[in-house]
Amino acid sequence: DTGVSQDPRHKITKRGQNVTFRCDPISEHNRLYWYRQTLGQGPEFLTYFQNEAQLEKSRLLSDRFSAERPKGSFSTLEIQRTEQGDSAMYLCASSRRNQGSYGYTFGSGTRLTVV
Amino acid sequence: DQQVKQNSPSLSVQEGRISILNCDYTNSMFDYFLWYKKYPAEGPTFLISISSIKDKNEDGRFTVFLNKSAKHLSLHIVPSQPGDSAVYFCAASAEGAGKSTFGDGTTLTVKP
Numbered sequence: 001d002t003g004v005s006q007d008p009r010h011k012i013t014k015r016g017q018n019v020t021f022r023c024d025p026i027s028e029h030n031r032l033y034w035y036r037q038t039l040g041q042g043p044e045f046l047t048y049f050q051n052e053a054q055l056e057k058s059r060l061l062s063d064r065f066s067a068e069r070p071k072g073s074f075s076t077l078e079i080q081r082t083e084q085g086d087s088a089m090y091l092c093a094s095s096r097r098n099q100g101s102y103g104y105t106f107g108s109g110t111r112l113t114v115v
Numbered sequence: 116d117q118q119v120k121q122n123s124p125s126l127s128v129q130e131g132r133i134s135i136l137n138c139d140y141t142n143s144m145f146d147y148f149l150w151y152k153k154y155p156a157e158g159p160t161f162l163i164s165i166s167s168i169k170d171k172n173e174d175g176r177f178t179v180f181l182n183k184s185a186k187h188l189s190l191h192i193v194p195s196q197p198g199d200s201a202v203y204f205c206a207a208s209a210e211g212a213g214k215s216t217f218g219d220g221t222t223l224t225v226k227p
Contacts, residue, residue, distance in 0.1 A: 004158070031213060033213070033214065035217075040124075040219065041219050041220075042119075042121075042204050042206075042217030042218050042219045042220050043159065043204070043217045044217070045214040045215070045216070048213040048214060050213070055213055056213055056214060091158055091159075093158070101147050101149070101164040101165070101166055102161070102164070103149050103151070103161030103164060104159075104161060104215070105161070106151075106158030106159050106160070107158050108156070108157055108158050109158050
């Protein structure tokens, strides 16, 4: 069990550019989640997958955001035409199907800065 | 509409004393309540949880209490240690739902 890995750890991009982040979950976990966190706030739900199926996407998520989990293993989160308001920590987490009271395992996050 | 609220942004306690972190929620459909701990430059780490059918769950120095009628839960840490200094997030989820809803966190500082 190597934990949840996220790459890159930091990304600085110019406004209008596209960025893509990768998450490798714990191998036995079939659920994968993306959250966003800004300073002084808690993690905000973006989307989640069960295996390769994207089961829920936050209605707050604009069409510029897209996530995939093509083979039910790693996942990518892409942001197109980045805006300064996209600057945040993007957290990936994984869990077994019936998370219930067992909680998520989070990665260390990707910090995005849009300049 | 914030469904999970942590009204105290920060808390400072002396080493050895009790730390009490509070959390309120509004959605009566929540079935599980969880606490996470976060150190700087790391992702949150799951700490302890409680099911809505219980009113107390204990794990070592950490105890979570749930008052369903008041829609309130609290995390007690006793005795507090300097290594407990971190941001603590309260989260809630509904049975069968994939996502958890998080509060904005409370920064705990335990002074030696």
